[in-house]
Every structure is written in structure tokens, then in C-alpha cells.
Amino acid sequence: MPQMKDVEMSANASNDNVQYPRTIFIRRHSVVTRLTHWLNVLCLSFLLLSGLQIFNAHPELYWGHFGADGDPAVLTIGSDDDAGFPSGFLRVAGLQIPTTGVLGVSNVDGEPTARAFPSWATIPSFQDLAAGRRWHFFFAWLFVINGILYLGFSLLSGHFKRDLAPKVNELSPRHLGREVLDHARLRFPEGEEARHYNALQKLTYLAVIVILLPLMVLTGLTMSPGVDAALPALVDVFGGRQSARTIHFITASALVIFVIVHVAMVVLSGTWNNIRSMITGRYAIQEKGPKS
Amino acid sequence: MSKLFTRRRFLIGGTLGASALTLSGCDLLDQNADVANVLRSAEHLTLKAQRLLQGRDALAREFDEKDISPSFRVNGTIAPDSDEYVELAEGNFSAWRLKIDGLVERPREFSLADLKALPARTQITRHDCVEGWSAIGKWTGVPLASLLRLTGLKATARYVVLHCADELEKTLDGSGRYYESIDLIDAVHPQTILAYQMNGQDLSVGHGAPLRLRVERQLGYKQAKYIMRIELVDSFAGLWGGNGGYWEDRGYEWYAGI
Incomplete structure (x- = not known):
């Protein structure tokens, strides 16, 4: 089998005619x-x-019984529209990471579109x-x-x-x-x-x-x-x-x-x-x- | 060896091909009516399983005053714009009447004052939107069961349909009018109320003034706002899209306990 690693073989062919390994x-x-x-x-x-x-x-996550827009979120995938140039971001516990192209903003029919996870996912x-x-x-x-x-x-x-x-x-x-x-x-x-x-x-x-x-x-x-x-x-x-x-x-x-x-x-x-x-x-x- | 190689190639190629097909094919499958029906079979299973677990009267959790959400998001229609509704709102809903008809023994109309004169129930509950968010609010209103006792039910009545004043989608035939329906198990549940107050104040227009449904074991889109008329029916097949509600006609489950 090609994938099996080769064994450091000590081919001690003993009594019978079986070949090892x-x-x-x-x-x-x-x-x-x-x-x-x-x-x-x-x-x-x-x-x-x-x-x-x-x-x-x-595309927001919260902690506790309730959580909606305006309540503190533990994770947000969102987008900003800066004068026609949309950019996507992932924000976790106050840390914001630019994710344009994958999260927040991704291409739909060639157009950058605001959506949390991209359409291929x-x-x-x-x-x-x-x-x-x-x-x-x-x-x-x-x-x-x-x-x-x-x-x-x-x-x-x-x-x-x-x-x-x-x-x-x-x-x-x-x-x-x-x-x-x-x-x-x-x-x-x-x-x-x-x-x-x-x-x-x-x-x-x-x-x-x-x-x-x-x-x-x-x-x-x-x-x-x-x-x-x-x-x-x-x-x-x-x-x-x-x-x-x-x-x-x-x-x-x-x-x-x-x-x-x-x-x-x-x-x-x-x-x-x-x-x-x-x-x-x-x-x-x-x-x-x-x-x- | 060569046989193995082709088999291996076949399997790996097949697996990769199948997953590619799954991804691009999902949209096609999604639009196929038979596939949609198979997927929908799970809704029936969910309803049966949840009813079995709940029994009739399992209560949704009630919270304390301190648990109330600092802000409760207004969702769906923000303000109905029909002339009729605008006029009612300007008159502080003094001219508004709730009609209850259909398969009832004694069709009746109630003014807001009539409803407020009946024994009320107050509950602090969690509102769960189908989108995923939740908000906690305090609702005061009349148990739907008390009104149904006043009107009586004909033996063939099976569903309570709530006709609303808001049009969420503008259509020529009026099919964008909001409506909802629940079965009699939910209709007579102790927490199923027609609420006229939220957080101790008369309902705001955004939250469904003058009257909205609270059916606490289901999602937000069942909590119909701006109720104008309650109709008892044996089937909702003949109403608008035939699926028992505005969102139901647009692909959402009629049973929204999940």
C-alpha cells in the first residue's frame, strides 16, 4: 500500500513461508x-x-437572556459604507478586524455586498x-x-x-x-x-x-x-x-x-x-x- | 495496483465532484417543490414533539421587572399608513372596535374600554425574533380564552385568525396585509393574551397599538400587532396564500415554536 509508512523491517522469516513485513x-x-x-x-x-x-x-451574538440591536454584543460581523466603498469587519470583545471580501462584505454577482457570511458559505x-x-x-x-x-x-x-x-x-x-x-x-x-x-x-x-x-x-x-x-x-x-x-x-x-x-x-x-x-x-x- | 488506482481516483473524484455539486446544486434543490415538501415534513415532527413535551399548559418563563430589556426593538411595521388606521390613532383608538366573528356562537365587538374592564393578566416574557435576537418586555392584556368564553365557539372552530391593520408589503390584491393564526391549544393557553399595555404604558404605535397578540411559546412573527378582527375558522386554506399567516405565505413555518 503506497501510503503505509515503511517499517524498519527486520525480516526474520521464521518457520513458515510467510514473508514479512x-x-x-x-x-x-x-x-x-x-x-x-x-x-x-x-x-x-x-x-x-x-x-x-x-x-x-x-449577525450579532450576545450573552444572557436577551440581546438585540443596541444591546452589548460579544461578536458582530458587520459592514461600514464609506462613501460608496463598503468594508466588512469582525468585532469580537471590542477588537475589530477588517474582513472585507469574506465577512461583512463580499461579492454577490461581482458586486461588493453587505452580508455577514459570503454566499458560497x-x-x-x-x-x-x-x-x-x-x-x-x-x-x-x-x-x-x-x-x-x-x-x-x-x-x-x-x-x-x-x-x-x-x-x-x-x-x-x-x-x-x-x-x-x-x-x-x-x-x-x-x-x-x-x-x-x-x-x-x-x-x-x-x-x-x-x-x-x-x-x-x-x-x-x-x-x-x-x-x-x-x-x-x-x-x-x-x-x-x-x-x-x-x-x-x-x-x-x-x-x-x-x-x-x-x-x-x-x-x-x-x-x-x-x-x-x-x-x-x-x-x-x-x-x-x-x-x- | 492499477485497478486500485482507478478505484481510488474514482472515489476521490466522486467525493470532490459530489461536494461541488452539493454547493452549486443547493440553490436548484432549494427551488424544487418536492425537495421543499420533504424539508417541510420536519415542521410537523417539530410541532408533534414540542406539544408532547409541553403538554397544554407548560408556561413560558416569566421574568422580574429588573430583567426587562432597556430598549425593545420595534420590528415589522413601524406605523400602519392606511387612512382608517391613521384616523383611529388620531382619535386615540376611542372609535376602534375589536370584532370577533366567524365560527362563534355570539359574534361581538369590544371597545378598548370594554377590554380594559375585563380581568387582566400581566406577564414579563422574552420575545424571540425569528432572526435570532431576543428582548424582554412586560405585557398586560386580556386572556384570549376569556373573550372566547364570551363569544362561545362553534364545534367546527379550529383556528383563531388575527386580521391586522398593517400592510407589510404593498400589493394590488391586498395580500400584503398582515395576519396570523394559532390553533385552539395556543388560543386558550393561560399566557395567550391580547395585550394593550407594554412596560406599564398603553401600547405605542410601533409595538402594535391598540392591541397585539402575545403567544409566548412561539416566535415574534406570531405576535400579530394592530389587531382589528378575530375570526374563528375551521381551516385557513382559503385565506390569502393559504398558509395561515403573512410570513407563512412567504415560506416561514406556521408552527413557530422553534
Whole structure:
């Protein structure tokens, strides 16, 4: 396999006629994990782009129960029109950054136009809050149903315990430190070690599965006046509807960063092998030799 | 190896192609009626799920005086400009009458003084705009349920339609006239009031004088301002765009609990 790093091989061909190192295939991901993973990709893509459309309807974030024009904002994407020359900006906690071309002002049909996120980042591309909401809520339902299926399966099948829960020794600072260094040098696990997720993978995936994604759902629900009447405790947990909206945005940003790193890691540690394992389940690893 | 290579190229090419297609194709999909109907199916699910969670009488949170927003944004129509409304406003709404008709046992008219003479409810609640902002205000008014008890309902009545004085979009056929509708579950909810006061003052024109709806478990566009007439119907299919409200006729959900 072209992407597998070469093993410093000590081809100790022993008794049998098997040649080492050799490539063997293991079953990396169960069919439920694979299906729910790709459905999740679909859902999160639509949720992000339609979410940016919804954000564009009021591109300011606040903290607390209320917040509207005139109330102090924690984040604003806006535009100034200086004698016909529109300029866009991002303002976070008093710090203003010029973002003309991407945020605040971007081209629509060749014309610089005031809009928070650019048209290539929203569904639909033009300003249409009603349509953005339709896409968002449809895929939110699909995402929640998909997530419940995944969680139920993972708990029952032992996927969490077997594949995702870090072992005690993996959590030692020394071990984690070594993994961070290895990652920084782009040295990925090989041979026996490649059969399992490493500790950084386990911790990252767990953080996404049990913290970030549920946080997206819960902060999303807190923005709903209907849900707030039914489950008032949600509003208290997040400190108000506007805080929930802000946390929704921050968590979505964290997920975007996760996806960027995740895809980079997929590419750096063997694009084809990784993608195939998430489609067919088969994952190739290099065996150095019988017992080492 | 070569077989693998083509398969790999196929998959990578396919993935990239599919994502490009998704981006440019979304606008096309968005305009497709079948796609829109599939997406809309989620609204029904949302309504059912929320009603199941809420039960009939779960209350929206009520806040304290100190939580009231320092400024409450005026949204939608700022001042209706029809001659009829301008005249009513100049007369301090003394000539204004709220008509309640349609599928009621006893159609009636109420003056502002009639409404103020009925037992009132005051609530400090959060107003959530569909755009994303929120403001907290204090509302005083008559529970809609008390008025419906006075008029009685015919057995076939299913929705309460609020006809308003403001025209948010100028059209030749008048379809830009604001209206809204709620079902009977929300109509008899204890916090559903017809408010004539905001923050202790008579409603300003900007906030919907002389009377606006508060239906606290839904978004701002359901809180119809400038109410002139309340009509009980068995279906809103025949009204204007047939979707039960001004914004609903323009693509927004009829159930705005989310």
C-alpha cells in the first residue's frame, strides 16, 4: 500500500513461508459506525451552511437572556459604507478586524455586498432565512435520529468501551506527551499499534461525541421558545437563550476546527486506507513479523 | 495496483465532484417543490414533539421587572399608513372596535374600554425574533380564552385568525396585509393574551397599538400587532396564500415554536 509508512523491517522469516513485513487487512469499522459516520458528514455539512444563512439574518451574538440591536454584543460581523466603498469587519470583545471580501462584505454577482457570511458559505446562496431554517431543521432531525442510533449501538455493542475508552496507562502524562510529539512529527502508529485508536484519537473522538455534538443539540433546542417552556432548566444551564445562541456558534466553530484537523490527519496517515476503512470497513496494516 | 488506482481516483473524484455539486446544486434543490415538501415534513415532527413535551399548559418563563430589556426593538411595521388606521390613532383608538366573528356562537365587538374592564393578566416574557435576537418586555392584556368564553365557539372552530391593520408589503390584491393564526391549544393557553399595555404604558404605535397578540411559546412573527378582527375558522386554506399567516405565505413555518 503506497501510503503505509515503511517499517524498519527486520525480516526474520521464521518457520513458515510467510514473508514479512506483510500487509494484512483488519475490520476497522462496523457497518453502523460507517453508515452513521457518513450520514453525520451529510447532516453536519447542511447544518453548518444553513446555520450560517440563519446567522446572517442577525449577525450579532450576545450573552444572557436577551440581546438585540443596541444591546452589548460579544461578536458582530458587520459592514461600514464609506462613501460608496463598503468594508466588512469582525468585532469580537471590542477588537475589530477588517474582513472585507469574506465577512461583512463580499461579492454577490461581482458586486461588493453587505452580508455577514459570503454566499458560497450559505444555503441557499442568496439571503433567505425561511429556506435556511427549513434546511436546518430537517437536517437537525436527521442528525439527532442518526446520533441516537449511533449512541445506542455503540453502548450496546461495546464500541465505546472497546474502541473509544482510553486505557489507564494511555492517560499518563508521559504517554500523552509522547503521542503529541509523534503527531507533531507526523509519525503515526504502525503494526500492532495501528490496530487501535491512539489515546489522542480516543480523547478527541470522545470529546466530539459526548461533548461537542450534544452541546450543539442542546444549545440549539434552547433557542426554541417552545422547548424552553417545556424544559426551562435548559435555559438556566446555558444562562439564557442568547448565551445558548453564542455557545451554539462557538461549538460549531470548534467542530469546524475538528473537521479540518480530522481530514488533515486522514490525509497524512494514509488517505486511501482511511477512507476505504470508513467505506468498506477494511483497513490495511503492516505486520512486522510473528510476535515481536 | 492499477485497478486500485482507478478505484481510488474514482472515489476521490466522486467525493470532490459530489461536494461541488452539493454547493452549486443547493440553490436548484432549494427551488424544487418536492425537495421543499420533504424539508417541510420536519415542521410537523417539530410541532408533534414540542406539544408532547409541553403538554397544554407548560408556561413560558416569566421574568422580574429588573430583567426587562432597556430598549425593545420595534420590528415589522413601524406605523400602519392606511387612512382608517391613521384616523383611529388620531382619535386615540376611542372609535376602534375589536370584532370577533366567524365560527362563534355570539359574534361581538369590544371597545378598548370594554377590554380594559375585563380581568387582566400581566406577564414579563422574552420575545424571540425569528432572526435570532431576543428582548424582554412586560405585557398586560386580556386572556384570549376569556373573550372566547364570551363569544362561545362553534364545534367546527379550529383556528383563531388575527386580521391586522398593517400592510407589510404593498400589493394590488391586498395580500400584503398582515395576519396570523394559532390553533385552539395556543388560543386558550393561560399566557395567550391580547395585550394593550407594554412596560406599564398603553401600547405605542410601533409595538402594535391598540392591541397585539402575545403567544409566548412561539416566535415574534406570531405576535400579530394592530389587531382589528378575530375570526374563528375551521381551516385557513382559503385565506390569502393559504398558509395561515403573512410570513407563512412567504415560506416561514406556521408552527413557530422553534
